[in-house]
Amino acid sequence: MEETELQNILKERVHQHLQPLFQKYNRDFRDLDSILKWKPMVLLIGNYSSGKSTLVNELAGVDIQRTGQAPTDDAFTIITSDSEGSQDKEIPGSTLVNDETLPFTQLKEHGEQFISHFRMKKVVNPNLTNMAIIDSPGMLDSVTEKDRGYDYMAVISQLAKLADLVVLMFDPLKAGTIKETYTAIRDTLPESAGEDRIVFAMSRIDECDSMPDLVRSYGTLCWNLSQMTGRKDIPHIHLTYAPESNKSSMDLSPWTGERDELKSKILNAPKFRVYHILQSLDRQVNELDLTSQAMETFSHKARDIGFNTLKFGTITAVLAFFFTGLLAKLFWGTPAQSFLEALLVGEVTPSHLPFPIAGVTITTLISWLWLSKWSFPRLLKQYRQDPESLVRLRNQYDQNLWHKVEPGVRRLLSQSHLTAIFGCHRRHRQKIRKFLENDLKEFYNKVR
Ligand SMILES: Nc1nc2c(ncn2[C@@H]2O[C@H](COP(=O)(O)OP(=O)(O)OP(=O)(O)O)[C@@H](O)[C@H]2O)c(=O)[nH]1
Ligand SMILES: [Mg+2]
Known part of the structure; x- marks a missing residue:
């Protein structure tokens, strides 16, 4: 049976049998309701300038997201394609949080500042018809919640609950040392996404001067991750680079497959959708x-x-x-x-x-x-x-x-x-x- 069909049957049963009981016991039904709505999602988070938007553009097949050194993008952007093939259509946050058919109504509580930093962009890409990718503002060291004007970590937490896959991106220059990344890994993600839904990636490895330099960056990231997650085992970290930005004089051929593997994991996220719903339901x-x-x-x-x-x-x-x-x-x-x-x-x-x-x-x-x-x-x-x-x-x-x-x-x-x-x-x-x-x-x- 197809995933979407299974999702629809589940949705109907949950609404019919469980919703009244959630109400009876005063339990919040909104989280469950949200993940039963709409299409599968992948959330991309990580350090600023770690290459999130570059990866999004590669997946979307068009330069839809602005990229650049220094913190470039301060918005949460949902990139998707619809069956009508609407292109270059941008839907503002105020529409998204008020649309009951979309799973974002709960985000309204983060206020105007957040809503003005939230949008959806439509592209024409058959890979994205049945899924959406969420590009996010890079994690920073210096800002406080007040500077952003909304509770950034709470937004990440809610989106991570909705997402079927969360990709956490690093880069060799800031291998896990950013304050917000630390908070996300230590406190936010364990609450909202199971370990099996998180994928780690270190992009821009072409910027390492030499192999020892790369090994040092990788080692630093592993050490930082183990400190943050408290796990003894190191999760698989996809070492990758954007082929068109490659500046390296090193032979990166051993890692050429890693970006494809990461991309295919992202594009296969719809397969985890029903499983993710079942886990939440469970x-x-x-x-x-x-x-x-x-x-x-x-x-x-x-x-x-x-x-x-x-x-x-x-x-x-x-x-x-x-x-x-x-x-x-x-x-x-x-x-x-x-x-x-x-x-x-x-x-x-x-x-x-x-x-x-x-x-x-x-x-x-x-x-x-x-x-x-x-x-x-x-x-x-x-x-x-x-x-x-x-x-x-x-x-x-x-x-x-x-x-x-x-x-x-x-x-x-x-x-x-x-x-x-x-x-x-x-x-x-x-x-x-x-x-x-x-x-x-x-x-x-x-x-x-
Ligand atoms: N050399 C190299 N440059 C890259 C790579 N990936 C991205 N870049 C460049 O790094 C800069 C930052 O990339 P972005 O994709 O904007 O990074 P981001 O994570 O979206 O950044 P914010 O939106 O600011 O958080 C851009 O100038 C990209 O062209 C890579 O693999 N290698
Ligand atoms: Mg970006």
Whole structure:
């Protein structure tokens, strides 16, 4: 089955079965919704002047992006082609963030400054009909978020979540020493893109004077990467150069294939699309499952205390019905004949009923107050302080998921009322489990 067809089926199922449950548990559906929309994407990020736009132009087949030494481009540009073959069409950020059919509506929150640095350019290129490449402003050392006027790292993070492949580009002159690159690798990317979706490249290797110079640059980048990622193994770094800019006197033939390999990885990104959606779904639906598990346990505990109060309340109400009149007679001498005495001699009249009815009303009221003002609030307080005891965390994966969902569960608990007793979380949870165990597996098998 074709990827686009699979994506459409997935989209329909997710909207039909999961969206209402995301809403029910107050979970943000927008990330999932965004990646189900539109076409596959590749995000190009990295140091300024590392050759991102040069690579984009090569892939697009036209010089659509401005290139130059020094930080050249300060915009996020989506390059794509459409089936109508519209060319040289530039769509401004304000249109992109307001178009519900595109996955960029969430970016609106970054404000005017960002929107004016966001655009889409259409080219005519069959390779880009079913995908888009996002060229980004180069990472710098000196700017602060304030200088850019928007939260650059947050934008990178959101785009990396959407992208099926993130290409991180370096160059030999600044082999990983840029502050923003450091932040991206250390904090931003691990949150938004799995390791398997990140590709590392060092371009402009033709600018190395000699082989020892290249080896030194490569070594520096490896060292810096290991410091930033905390990984012991060094990921594959594509050493590449733009053939038309080649200034080297060295023999670069051993690396001629690397640029082709990088380009083919980028152009093959649509193949990872469904897998990327499934990975996101897997994580988010498991988070939803953990949330519903916590709420199911809470409802269960609330039902337990509700049931106990009902049991105790019923017994005391029955006792109160028979004995209130007798007790009143013993303590206050009224009524002259209690309901129980009248019952034993078989002479019950309506005049014997006020005391039993009063007894039942008072015990019912006390039971209700006990439940609503004491035992339920106490239960709520206990789990608000320790929501983790509502779930069973079997392994590190569950622990990580819990870390993400805990604030949401706390919020749900703080909005909980006595009606939690009637919560039908078990049914919701069954639906979620069914999606994880049947639908998701079925799709994984299809893309395998
Ligand atoms: N020698 C050489 N020059 C290159 C190579 N790739 C790009 N350049 C040149 O390096 C300069 C920077 O390239 P860009 O493609 O503009 O780099 P960028 O990463 O898009 O830069 P910003 O948009 O400013 O972040 C340009 O003058 C390119 O012509 C290469 O492989 N070798
Ligand atoms: Mg550029």
